[in-house]
Amino acid sequence: MRTLAKDLPQKVGETATVCGWAHQIRSMGKLAFVVLRDRSGMIQLVVQGEVGFGAESVIKATGLVRANARAPGGIEIEASEVECLSAAESPLPLRVNGSLDKVSLESILDNRMLSLRNPKLLSIFRLQSELLRFFAEHMRSEDFTEIKTSKIIGTGTEGGTGLFEIAYFDRKAFLAQSPQFYKQAMVASGLERVFEIGAAYRAEKHDTPRHLNEYVSLDVELAFIEDELELIELEKRILKAVFAGVASKDADMLELWGASAPSADSVDAAPTVSYDEALAIVARTGTKLYELNPEAERILCEWSSREHGSDLVFVNDYPRKARPFYAYPKGSGTLSFDCLFRGLEITTGGRRIHEYPMILDSCAAFGLDPASISDYLSIFKFGCPPHGGFAIGLERLTQKLLGLTNVKEASLFPRDRRRIAP
C-alpha cells in the first residue's frame, strides 16, 4: 500500500512505502540522501550504501518513517528496500531540481517532456486546472449549460482570413477561430445561457509574448441582456469566483511565483471607460496613440491600479469598424467591451445583433455575402432573443495571474509560427 508524501506525518513510527521520482540524490559513501518527489510533495529517504540510479529515475521505497529535525519537513524514511522502477539516463538535458530562470524559453519548450517536471513550471498547470474548475463551477452556479461545438468549419466565420485550412477528405475545411456562431445558436436554441471550454485557432504570423496560434477559450454567451454593462458585471462575478477559489485553495502555487490573486474589492473597483476616454487617458501620459495597442493596454492598467486600486480595467463603446459585423451598433460605436488585466487584454465581448433585418444590413455594410453564412443567419430568421457574451483566454489569464513573461509559458504544448512539437 502506497503512502503519499503529504500523508507521512501521520505515519511516524510506522513502516511506509512511497513511490515517485528521485528529485535529488546526495551520496555520502556509506549512505545516501534521496529526496523523493510525488504528486503530493517530497520526502527524504536515507538509503544505505550506493544508490544505483540517477536523478529523475522512478523508485519505490519502503522503510520506517521517523522524525528528524534536520530533514526537510522534519520527517524522513529510513529506507530498508529501494527498487528502481524506471531508470533515467544521465546526464539530463535540463535540470529538474533547480531553477530554470536562466534557461531560454525555447530550450524549455524543446525539452517540454522533461522541463514540465520542474515543480515550479508544473505548478502553472496545476493552477490552470483550478482555473478551469472554478470557471465551470461558477458558470453552472448561474445556470449556464456547458456545450461542445465543432472546431471544423466549412467556411470562415469572419471573412476567412487567419484560418488554418484542413484537407477534409476531398474538400477544404478550416479550424474555427472561435465558437462565436455556435454559442449564439445555442443561446437561440433555448438554452439561453451557455459556456464552452474549447480550443481556438488563429493562423496569424504574430510572434509576440502575447500570442498563441492555438489557445483555450473560455466562452460565455447569454440571452435577455440589454447592454455590455451586464456582461461586464457577469465577468466581474466570474473573475471574483475564480480569484477567490485560487486564493483560498491554491495559495502554495501562487506563492511559488510570488503572485497574488486580486481581491473581490479590487475587481469591483475596476473602472469602465469608453474607447475614446481610454485614448484620452493614454494621451495624458504623453503617449500619442491612434488605437488601443499593447502599450496602451499597459498604460491603462497602470492608470487603473493608481487611480482605482484595481488590476483590471474595462473599455467599452468601441467604434464599429474595430469590431466584427455582429457587434450591436449604438451610434457610431458598439455595445462592446474588452477587459484588460495587469496590462493585457484577456477578454473581448459585447452584445450581438439579434434582429434579422439588422444583421442583413450589417452583412452588407461589412461586405459579407449572406449566402456564405446562411446557417448562421437562420439563427435570427426564426426568432432570437437579445443576447451577448465574451471569451476569456485561459493562457492569458494564467499568465497574468502568475506574472509570467510569455503566454507560451502558460500553454502545455504551445503552437506558434515555428513550433508544432513536442
Next chain:
Amino acid sequence: MRTLAKDLPQKVGETATVCGWAHQIRSMGKLAFVVLRDRSGMIQLVVQGEVGFGAESVIKATGLVRANARAPGGIEIEASEVECLSAAESPLPLRVNGSLDKVSLESILDNRMLSLRNPKLLSIFRLQSELLRFFAEHMRSEDFTEIKTSKIIGTGTEGGTGLFEIAYFDRKAFLAQSPQFYKQAMVASGLERVFEIGAAYRAEKHDTPRHLNEYVSLDVELAFIEDELELIELEKRILKAVFAGVASKDADMLELWGASAPSADSVDAAPTVSYDEALAIVARTGTKLYELNPEAERILCEWSSREHGSDLVFVNDYPRKARPFYAYPKGSGTLSFDCLFRGLEITTGGRRIHEYPMILDSCAAFGLDPASISDYLSIFKFGCPPHGGFAIGLERLTQKLLGLTNVKEASLFPRDRRRIAP
C-alpha cells in the same frame, strides 16, 4: 424583472414578466393561448385579441399570474402586455413544438439551428452538459488534474493513417487522433493522475451510426498501476458517479427519452472476460466471428444483461496485434481492455509500456522509426512510472444512455464524411 417559468407557482396573484419563445399559438378570435418556452420550462399566456407573431418568435409578456386547473401545469398568465422582441418567419422549415420522430436525421442536421429548439432534442445536450460535470467532478475527487493539450501535431502518432492534414503556415501538420502521447507525458511530469476533455479527430471514411470524424474524448491516465483490472475498477467508479448524478439530478431528461441510468449494483456486476472468452461467448450463439465486431459487441452485451444483470461488459487481454505499439504486453496478449455499454464500445484503454528498452523493442516490432517519435520516447528515457489509462467517447456514452439510434444525434454539430455544416 424577469421571472422564469419554473418560478411562477410562487407568484400566483402577482404580476410577473416572462421572456421566451412562442412555443405554441392557438388563436380563438377574441383571445389567444400562447405557450411561452424559456430555459426553465413553459407557461401558458392568455392574450386578448390577435397575436401579431408566429411560432418561435421571441416575446416578452407581463400580466397577472393565476391558477387555472385547465392550463398546462395549473397556472397561466393573463397577459396585459406582449412585446415581440424578434419575429420568426413562417412557416418554419421544421416543427419545433411537435415530435420529430418522422423527420430524417439528415433533415434534422441540415436544419440544426432550428431543430435544436425542439425540447426533446435539446434535452440530449442538457444531459451531455451534466455528463461533463459529473465526469470532471469525479476525476477531481480522485485527485486528478485537468489538462489541455494541443490538437495540432507535427507527426502522426500511431503510424500516420487516419489523420486530417492541416496547412500550418508553410508546413504540414495534423489533427490529433487522441491526446495519448500528451497524457502519458503529463503522468510522467509528476502530475501522476490527469484527465482531459477535448476534441479528437479521425479521418476515417466510415459512415455508420457509431462513427463521428470529430468527437469529444474523456481521457484518463494515471501512474503506479499494476494492470488493466485497476483501470476497469476506476472506470466503474467514474460510471457509477456519472450515472448516479444524472439519475438524481436529471430524471426529467431521462424520462423524455424513456431512458434510465444503470444502478451502482449493475455497474459493479459487470463481468470482465478475456478476448478469447468473449469470442467463445459469441460463438455459442451460433455466430462465428474472428474478431469483436459491432455484432459481437451487441451479443456480448445481451449476454451480460442476461447472465449478470448488467448493461456493461469489460473485455480484456486483447492480442498484441489488435492493440497499438505502446500497449503493455503479457505473453501474446496485452494488459488492455474495452468497455462495452448497451451493445457499443465506449472505451478503449490499458496499461502502457513505461520502460525505455521495451518501448524501443515495441517500435521495432511495429515497424516504427524511433526518430519520428523522439519527443514521445523521451518520456521513458528519463524515468517514467508504470501507468495506464483509457478514454470514454462522450457522444457514445450520451447515445447509449438515452437510447439514441445514431451517435450523430449526440453531437451538436456533427462532422462526417460529407457534413461540415452547419
